[in-house]
Structures are given as C-alpha cells and as structure tokens.
C-alpha cells in the first residue's frame with residue numbers, strides 16, 4: 001500500500017513534515033456524517049485539540065461538523081476556520097477570564113463547566129456584558145475506559161468534571177444565577193477507546209442521571225458524551241476508517257434521549273489520526289553490537305506520542321524494497337526517550353530513505369515543540385504538496 005504516498009512529491013520537501021491524505025479525511029468525514037445522520041438529534045463536533053492545522057480544519061468545517069475547544073486559542077482557531085459560533089463548545093478545567101470573555105463575545109453554543117467557582121466567574125463576566133451564558137455541566141461519571149492510564153478522564157480520581165453526586169446541587173446553584181442558562185450535561189471518559197462496552201457503561205450512567213433529573217422535573221436541551229473513539233494503529237491500511245457505525249449505533253441503542261433532546265459528540269482522534277503521517281528522512285544507519293539503529297531526522301519534538309504514552313505507530317520505509325531488517329528507529333534529540341520504535345521490521349534502510357510514521361494525524365503536529373531549538377514541522381496536504 002505504499003502507493004498511497006506520492007514519493008516524488010514528498011522528496012521535494014525538507015523533512016521532517018506532516019503529510020495529510022485529504023481524500024481519506026473526506027471519506028472519513030462522509031462516513032461520520034452518514035452514520036450519525038441515521039439517528040435523530042445526533043450532532044458531531046470535532047475536538048480541535050487533536051489537530052488544528054488550518055487546512056485540516058477547513059475540510060472538517062466544510063463537512064458540517066461543529067468545534068469542540070479546550071482553550072481560547074482553539075476558539076480563535078475554529079472561528080478563523082469558519083466554524084459557526086453556534087456550533088462551538090468550550091470545555092476545560094481551567095478557563096481564564098479572557099477565554100471566557102472570548103466565548104461570551106462570540107455567543108458560543110455552550111460552556112462545559114467543570115466546577116462551581118468557574119460557574120460563578122462565568123456568571124459575573126456574563127453579567128458585565130449583559131449576556132446569558134449557556135452552560136452544560138461536565139460530570140465525572142466514574143466510568144473507566146480500558147485504555148492507557150494517562151488518557152482516562154472519567155474516573156473519580158481524575159481532575160476533570162464535577163462529581164456526579166453533586167449534579168442536582170450544581171443545577172440548583174446555577175438556577176439562582178441570573179446570567180447562566182443550564183442547557184446540558186457533558187461527559188468525556190477517555191481516549192483511544194475500542195471497546196464499545198465502555199461507551200455502553202457511559203450510556204447506562206447517563207440514563208441513571210437523567211432518571212434522577214426527571215424525578216425533579218428537570219429536562220435539559222442536550223447531552224454531550226464527548227469523544228474517545230479509538231483507531232487501529234496496527235493496521236492503518238486495512239482499517240483506515242474507524243467503526244463509526246458501531247459507535248453511533250451503541251449510543252442510539254443504549255442512551256435514552258428525552259423528547260426533543262439532542263446528543264452531541266466530540267470526536268478528535270477518530271476523525272484525523274489515520275489521514276496523517278510524519279515523513280522523515282534516514283540520516284544514518286548505526287550498527288551496534290546488539291542491534292541496528294535507524295537514526296532519522298524527526299524526533300519527539302515532532303511526534304511525542306511514543307515517548308509520552310509508549311504509543312505504537314506503524315513505521316514504513318517508503319524508499320526501499322529490500323528485505324526487512326529489524327531496527328530501533330530513533331530521533332536526534334538528546335534524550336533516551338527519543339525512540340519511535342524498538343526492533344521494528346522495515347525494508348533495509350539507507351541514508352536518505354524516506355520513512356513514514358503512520359497514523360500520526362491526531363496529537364502529532366499540534367503537540368510539536370521546539371526543544372533543542374528545533375524547527376516546528378510543517379504540514380502539507382495531498383492537495384497542496
């Protein structure tokens with residue numbers, strides 16, 4: 001499947017850089033919209049934090065998704081990309097005043113509120129502007145996701161959200177605030193989730209909470225179940241598009257929406273991960289006594305997931321057809337964690353070979369840093385390369 005890479009075009013650019021397959025991105029978006037629209041009231045937002053490359057954002061906006069932001073900078077990026085204000089949601093445990101004001105000035109769809117002190121500040125800032133802020137409470141559903149410990153967010157021990165036992169108290173507090181309108185409940189249990197049972201557990205929890213609300217005659221406009229759908233990092237060619245059908249069907253079957261309620265999703269990784277690759281060049285092959293190192297010009301400053309989460313990314317040598325050999329593929333940064341993969345089989349590598357680190361469209365380019373005074377990687381799409 002190396003044919004999906006336009007090798008000659010890739011050769012012309014200074015490495016390392018990100019390469020986004022726009023056709024795959026569009027196909028993924030079509031699948032999302034087709035599967036979600038089978039169910040009444042389903043609205044899909046894209047979690048900007050996964051990838052905020054302006055070209056990528058524009059394609060996602062054109063497909064009709066809303067934007068899920070976790071900072072003022074992301075609100076600015078989504079407005080710049082043309083996402084309509086009434087499709088922007090804003091979450092985050094630590095919203096500063098200027099970020100809240102930015103959301104208020106742009107009349108965003110909803111603030112996902114994570115504490116009472118935050119609610120009080122939003123109320124004050126909204127009052128100063130003579131506005132009413134639409135808020136949803138982010139509740140911690142105490143539902144575990146079977147994924148890496150650093151990317152679970154829905155357990156009582158995580159910093160996110162409000163304890164679900166406080167749901168009625170916070171709604172009551174909010175109802176006393178003149179410049180707050182409570183419109184929904186928000187949840188997000190983690191990332192890279194492949195077991196639909198985890199989402200089912202969240203549905204069951206939401207149903208229990210909605211029953212409790214009903215007993216108090218409270219009905220909210222919307223429920224937001226966050227994102228978290230995972231992708232197949234092992235097989236980017238065989239499974240380029242995640243199983244959105246199973247994902248949306250799970251929610252349609254298990255989550256009981258009340259009359260007129262809408263169900264919102266905030267997908268990040270599942271939208272953009274598979275369309276992106278980090279393209280890097282082999283600098284040196286170093287033959288050690290125990291193993292061979294393929295030293296490339298990309299490092300964890302360009303893609304930090306392997307160092308940060310011990311994440312697996314499939315690695316391919318795009319320039320060689322020679323028999324496979326095992327290498328540790330490593331970057332040039334002065335840290336022992338600057339390793340993309342250990343003892344991975346790729347076609348025999350030589351200085352100058354182009355290497356693709358696959359499934360890097362999510363939490364790749366956006367997490368790049370300048371450590372070691374390195375340049376930030378560029379991002380090219382298949383249309384503008």
Ligand SMILES: *Cc1c(COP(=O)(O)O)cnc(C)c1O
Nearest residue numbers: 047188191227228266267268269
């Ligand atoms: C990170 C995040 C998402 C997106 O998560 P993915 O695993 O990339 O789908 C959605 N909602 C919130 C609140 C988040 O913090």
